[in-house]
Amino acid sequence: MDRDKESKFMRLFVAHEPELRAFLRTLVPTWGMVDDVLQEASVVMWEKLDQLEGEDGFLPWAKVIVRFKALRARRTVARDRLVLSEETVALLAEEALELAPDQVGRERKALDNCLQKLSNEHQKLVLLPYREPGGLTELAQRTDRSANSLYKLLGRLREKLRLCVERELVAEGGHP
Amino acid sequence: MNNDQSGELIQRYFLGTISEDEMVELDRRLKDDEGLRAQFAAAARLDTNLRDAASSFSQANDEPKIVSIRASRNVLVGLGAAAVLLLCAVLFLQFRPGSSLEANRRSPEPIARIAEFNGTVAWIGDGRQEEERPAVGDELTGGTLEVSSVDSWAEVVFNDGSIVWVSGPAVLTLSDGESGKLIRLSEGDLSLDVSPQPPGKPMHVITPSAEAVVLGTQFNISLNSSSTSIAVNEGRVRVTRLADGSIQEVEAGHRVVAALEQESQFKAHPRGEHVRIWKSEFPHDARKGKWKPGAGGRPDAMQAEAHLFRGDHGEEIEPILLHSVVAGPSGGAHPPVLLTEGARFRIRGKLRRSYRVAFGFAIRQARGGFSGKFATKREIEIDQNAEGHFELELFLDDFPRMRNRFPASPVGHELSWFWIQTFQKDVGLEVSSVELISPESSSNR
Numbered sequence: 001m002d003r004d005k006e007s008k009f010m011r012l013f014v015a016h017e018p019e020l021r022a023f024l025r026t027l028v029p030t031w032g033m034v035d036d037v038l039q040e041a042s043v044v045m046w047e048k049l050d051q052l053e054g055e056d057g058f059l060p061w062a063k064v065i066v067r068f069k070a071l072r073a074r075r076t077v078a079r080d081r082l083v084l085s086e087e088t089v090a091l092l093a094e095e096a097l098e099l100a101p102d103q104v105g106r107e108r109k110a111l112d113n114c115l116q117k118l119s120n121e122h123q124k125l126v127l128l129p130y131r132e133p134g135g136l137t138e139l140a141q142r143t144d145r146s147a148n149s150l151y152k153l154l155g156r157l158r159e160k161l162r163l164c165v166e167r168e169l170v171a172e173g174g175h176p
Numbered sequence: 177m178n179n180d181q182s183g184e185l186i187q188r189y190f191l192g193t194i195s196e197d198e199m200v201e202l203d204r205r206l207k208d209d210e211g212l213r214a215q216f217a218a219a220a221r222l223d224t225n226l227r228d229a230a231s232s233f234s235q236a237n238d239e240p241k242i243v244s245i246r247a248s249r250n251v252l253v254g255l256g257a258a259a260v261l262l263l264c265a266v267l268f269l270q271f272r273p274g275s276s277l278e279a280n281r282r283s284p285e286p287i288a289r290i291a292e293f294n295g296t297v298a299w300i301g302d303g304r305q306e307e308e309r310p311a312v313g314d315e316l317t318g319g320t321l322e323v324s325s326v327d328s329w330a331e332v333v334f335n336d337g338s339i340v341w342v343s344g345p346a347v348l349t350l351s352d353g354e355s356g357k358l359i360r361l362s363e364g365d366l367s368l369d370v371s372p373q374p375p376g377k378p379m380h381v382i383t384p385s386a387e388a389v390v391l392g393t394q395f396n397i398s399l400n401s402s403s404t405s406i407a408v409n410e411g412r413v414r415v416t417r418l419a420d421g422s423i424q425e426v427e428a429g430h431r432v433v434a435a436l437e438q439e440s441q442f443k444a445h446p447r448g449e450h451v452r453i454w455k456s457e458f459p460h461d462a463r464k465g466k467w468k469p470g471a472g473g474r475p476d477a478m479q480a481e482a483h484l485f486r487g488d489h490g491e492e493i494e495p496i497l498l499h500s501v502v503a504g505p506s507g508g509a510h511p512p513v514l515l516t517e518g519a520r521f522r523i524r525g526k527l528r529r530s531y532r533v534a535f536g537f538a539i540r541q542a543r544g545g546f547s548g549k550f551a552t553k554r555e556i557e558i559d560q561n562a563e564g565h566f567e568l569e570l571f572l573d574d575f576p577r578m579r580n581r582f583p584a585s586p587v588g589h590e591l592s593w594f595w596i597q598t599f600q601k602d603v604g605l606e607v608s609s610v611e612l613i614s615p616e617s618s619s620n621r
Binding site: 025026030031033039040072073076085088095099103111115126131151158166 | 183184187188189190191192193194196199202203206207210213214215216217218219220221222223224225226227228229230231418419420421422438
């Protein structure tokens with residue numbers, strides 16, 4: 001086993017995992033698929049790591065592998081799931097390839113600030129779907145509210161966060 | 177619809193509440209509007225960052241849940257690249273915060289015990305950095321079991337009585353937590369006899385190419401470098417091919433093969449009637465060894481692969497270098513092979529010089545789990561005029577069972593696989609064929 005190769009792969013993969021995950025989230029409809037495709041793509045990355053010329057090129061190189069795997073995975077669920085058309089996914093992928101390498105990281109920091117601006121109750125609500133899948137329906141039952149109204153509130157809060165992140169990045173001096 | 181409605185469609189998409197009609201509309205709008213695509217991509221990044229924030233939030237408010245990679249990394253030593261990949265994928269992707277597997281927190285309480293083992297077996301418990309040599313009766317709290325040599329095996333019994341037979345060489349990780357039992361097999365063979373599992377907490381068995389969900393049943397799993405074969409003897413197992421997420425329900429008396437790629441067929445089919453003869457086809461039937469394609473009249477062969485033996489039954493000895501070839505009827509393509517009275521193995525191969533060679537095979541119950549191993553040694557005399565080639569026939573009776581608890585005779589059982597092995601020296605062992613010949617088969621040569 002090549003320990004140097006292993007440590008190099010681990011380091012690069014860990015450093016760029018958030019960007020790859022966000023890129024994939026643009027292309028496939030569920031988090032389950034994101035995790036599966038990224039796992040599959042990571043195997044290909046490992047196998048082809050020797051072809052990588054320079055560590056700076058890791059992210060765009062990895063994105064190409066991820067895009068290929070995502071488009072293949074999309075085809076397998078195209079008939080029975082709510083998925084975007086291949087043409088749309090290809091357009092999204094093309095444009096997302098151009099994204100600045102540190103964009104996701106900067107937005108992540110901005111999000112922390114934006115979350116602080118929400119009430120505790122709203123903070124918990126926007127994070128609930130990730131912490132407890134199905135938790136929103138339970139919360140609706142517990143608080144005697146309709147799930148639909150909670151989803152609408154959640155949608156509004158997320159949109160508010162997206163705009164807040166944009167503003168934070170502009171204030172920071174970069175582009176949103 | 178206006179821009180607000182486009183934004184609402186995007187939110188519904190990422191929250192998983194979008195309808196089919198809305199999906200068609202969102203797709204149409206995205207195709208036509210570059211600005212909306214940028215908004216969609218931003219929403220995807222927000223979704224990613226919120227998921228990450230949720231895991232930080234979880235860790236800040238609960239006890240930390242991230243599984244350390246240190247202990248598992250030790251397991252990587254000595255494994256092939258495939259195992260590395262598996263573990264990398266496991267560690268980075270499966271045990272990440274928020275995943276269902278991560279929720280399967282390791283309990284400090286024992287979850288299973290070693291009921292029996294033979295050969296080189298190492299255990300690395302969760303959070304430990306050093307491997308331990310287990311003893312029969314040792315309680316296990318979750319971790320990785322490495323069964324290194326071809327003549328090794330281990331029997332692990334979970335607290336609920338579910339039995340896992342591991343036939344070496346194999347590497348598996350065990351856990352039992354809030355989401356149920358989890359077994360991750362990165363190489364080797366397993367035979368499982370699973371007690372009925374609690375509702376909503378099925379046992380998950382995960383390999384590089386498949387995931388099996390089990391409520392209670394008896395089945396066998398066999399891995400090679402490119403696929404997983406699952407044969408169900410009792411009950412029913414739901415198998416997902418990881419390459420594309422397609423699912424097969426495998427019933428008793430059926431088997432399925434999940435390959436790493438998506439091109440091959442993934443369909444459960446009857447295990448088929450037993451056959452009584454078998455001849456290896458390399459590299460397809462190889463389980464260990466390096467493939468050497470035939471040329472100039474020379475047949476395809478498997479070159480022995482080197483590995484270390486470090487003691488038996490818990491004893492520590494100076495490592496011994498072994499060279500092994502392992503071959504068996506491919507679980508996916510070949511019907512089960514029954515060992516019959518009077519049957520014999522014919523082994524053809526090559527050595528650089530005369531040497532003592534070990535031969536052995538593993539069996540399983542007909543339509544059942546692992547049941548034993550049988551082994552013997554022979555001095556192979558090489559005739560210099562034969563350019564190192566040898567041919568040897570061994571009857572089933574020539575192989576004593578390796579433990580008293582195994583059946584006295586392998587007759588009536590199915591052949592799992594056959595190994596050929598040399599000790600200490602590399603004498604260039606190559607095996608060109610392994611053949612099972614039954615007394616009634618007419619063409620013996």
